[in-house]
Amino acid sequence: MERPDTLFTIGWLIDGSGGPIRRNICMTVQNGRIQHLREMEHSDWDHPALVDLSDSTLVPHLVDSHVHLFMSGTDDTDTRERQLTADYHTARRVIGGHLQSHARCGVMAVRDGGDRSGHSLRFAIESGDTVGVVMRTAGKAWRQIGRYGSLIGRPPPDGTTLAEAILAETTRADHVKIVNSGLNSLIEFGKTTAPQFTLSEMTQAVAASARRGLKVMVHANGALPVEIAVNAGCASIEHGFFMGTDNLVKLTEHGVFWIPTAVTMKAYSEMLRPEDPRREGALRNMEHQFDQIGQARKAGVRIAAGSDAGSLGVHHGPGVIHEMKLLYEAGLSLGEVVQCASSNGAALLNLKKKGVVAAGQKADFVTLKGAPSELFEQLEQNPRIWVEGMRVDSYQDDPKKTS
DSSP states (O other), X not given: OOOOOEEEEEEEEOOSSSXXXXXXXXXXXXXXXXXXXXXXXXXXXXXXXXEEXXXXXXXXXXXXXXXXXXXXXXXXXXXXXHHHHOOHHHHHHHHHHHHHHHHHTTEEEEEEOOOTTOHHHHHHHHHTTTTSSEEEEOOSEEOOTTSSOTTTEEOOOTTOOHHHHHHHOOSXXXXXXXXXXXXXXXXXXXXXXXXXXXXXXXXXXXHHHHHTTOEEEEEEOSHHHHHHHHHHTOSEEEEOTTOOHHHHHHHHHHTOEEEOOTHHHHHHHHHSOTTOHHHHHHHHHHHHHHHHHHHHHHHTOOBOOXXXXXXXXXXXXXXXXXXXXXHHHTTOOHHHHHHHTTHHHHHHTTOTTSSOOOTTSBOOEEEEESOGGGHHHHHHHOOEEEETTEEEOOOOSOTTOOO
């Protein structure tokens, strides 16, 4: 049975396309889909099924393109150790709680970068679409033996190449995660680590993933690790600190997404004491990432907002809002920031019916009281979630609560 048209009067529309903010828009929704978007007319106020959002800002459902659902952002060492070593039945409660935290902030799709036990992938397989938030998961990431990444993955078995290991994997993940560098130094500014895999190894691994129909996301910091990943044909660079101008140009030329995760350095700086030299190192790293983001904007790099939620100080849900705020401070317009956290993320996750508010799309969106100047504050405190044109009120607990 068809539902009658519903008319939404919208004060400010940020549609996810990256274009300018539109004012006083009328949106017609029928059977869960957007039929029309146009400027508001005086006669619209007489519509029998009117939803008045003239005091609100409307944005698409948000996407966090880099999370680790098995881990909370807490700095409590006991909690983090329990989550690292938890069995699946314990981990599934943590993962489910984190998904609820995302939903309460209007984040309705997440891209998980892996955990060493593969708990998030098992959760995704068992739960399907029942949790309300779309999950795209890597399962266990891949790393080189003896190198960084043991918290989220494993090396290929002895005597097996990375490509052979990927082809031999039987669990159906949504994408492949490869770690190709170490972490940023908080003491030696700009210090980078050697690549974990050669160009040949990475190229073969990307080709093996493609044979399985999977994209590859690559953790990479520093010029050479990023260059190898991009030249090998990866879909996205995760973090990309100190990658350099040449690599930013390569990202554009190869159509590779970049997920800057600047919020990780912000979180470190806020957790460390003022006299700790690592605090200044984290802030310098963040400022350098701001410079790269500004260059990426000018070069036309496709940026997707990802928080690395689960890392120290980065909480599921609010984390990507904080990342959006940093993208704005780095020089992106509000329209571009929302694009990074909606349609760009949806494209990276292969979500063809999400990420943009446009005629023909599902009426999935978030509304926020007030003008766009209040966007970040309202997303964190009081978002209203709509699915197929219907208000959803099931995400009301404290989003900062850890599981």
